[in-house]
Each structure stands twice: as C-alpha cells, then as structure tokens.
Amino acid sequence: MSDSLWGYQPSCGHTAGIDLTGYSVEATDGSIGKVDKHSDKVGSACLLVDTGVWIFGKHVLLPAGTVKRIDPEDRKVHVELTKEQVKNSPEFDRQRQTEDPAYHEQLSAYYLAYRIM
Template sequence: MSDSLWGYQPSSGHSTGAELTGYAVEATDGSIGKVDKHSEEAGSAHLLVDTGPWIFGKEVLIPAGTVTRIDHADEKVYVDLTKDQVKDSPEFDRHRHTEDPAYHQELSSYYMAFRLR
C-alpha cells in the first residue's frame, strides 16, 4: 500500500496516460462495475465507477491507492476491497464531490479503516 490512498501503487501496473475508461472493476470477491472516468491528478488520483444494476446504478469514487493490479489485455482493474466495502462507501454525487476536499477526507477515513487491520 502506498502512503497515500490518492496515488497509484507502483506495483499496480498503472502507467501515466493509460486510458482506463470502460475497464471492468473487480473487487476481491467479484465484479463491481466499470470505470466511467478516472483521474491521475497528483494527490487526488481516483476511479469513478458506475456500478450498474448491482447497486442500482450508484456511482462510487474509489481512491487509486486501492488499485492492486491493472490488466490491460483483459481491460480489468483490480481493487483491494470487497463488494460490501464498495457498496457501503460514502455516497457520491458527481456534481458536488468530484473536487471536494472534505469528501476526499471522508473517503480517506472510510477506506483507511480497512488498511489498519
């Protein structure tokens, strides 16, 4: 795990400029949706995942630091989270939360709780 949730782990296989939109996103226990958008912004890198019908079309913002592996051949992104952890994450509103530092802090607190086991 990198020191920051908001940056890709060096071991993830992420390369700057790689297009991840449309890639399937896999939790540790199954598929959670597709990458709708992603950001590589330093200190704020993340995936915006459309969960589709799995949790009624909810969009979730997942910090890039949870990405464990990117498989470009199969167009899949693997995250070190369970489906329930993603499902129970703080609600995301695209129009209010994308650049909101307070929301990023809320997400950091939520996801870091799973790193301190």
C-alpha cells in the same frame, strides 16, 4: 500501498496517461462495475466506478490507492476491497464531490479502515 491513498501503488501496473475508461472493476469477491471516469492527478488520483444494476446505478469514487492490479490485456482493474465495502462506501454526488476536499477526507477515513499494509 503508496504513502498516499490518493496515488497508485507502484506495483499495481498503472501507466500514467493510460485511459482506464470502460475497464471492468473487480473486487476481491467479484465484479463491481466499470470505470466511468478516472484521474491521474497527483494527490487525488481516483476511479469513478459505475456500479450499474448491481447497486441500482450508484457511482462510487475509489481512491487510486485501493487499486491492487491493472490488467490492460483483459481491460480489468482489481481493487483490494470486497463488494460489501464498496457498496457501503460514502455516497457520491457527481455535481459536488469530485474535487471537494471534505468529501475526499470522508473517503480517506472510510477506505483507510480497510487498507492493507
């Protein structure tokens, strides 16, 4: 993985400027939803994923460092997390937390526990 959880891994196939909105998001054990919004911002790159009915319409913010592979042909983003790990992630509040440093710290602590070196 990249040195920062908030940056894409060089090997994941991410191309700066590509629009990932609408891509399906796949955990290691199945689908978790679709990319609702994403950011390539240096130091805070992330995906906002709409989980749909899977976990009652919850949105989750996934740091870009959790992305294992992007498949533009199939329009899929594969993350190095299980469905359960995503389901148990810190609650996301779209109005407050997209750029909130404290929330990013909370997410970092959560996802770093699952980071594969």
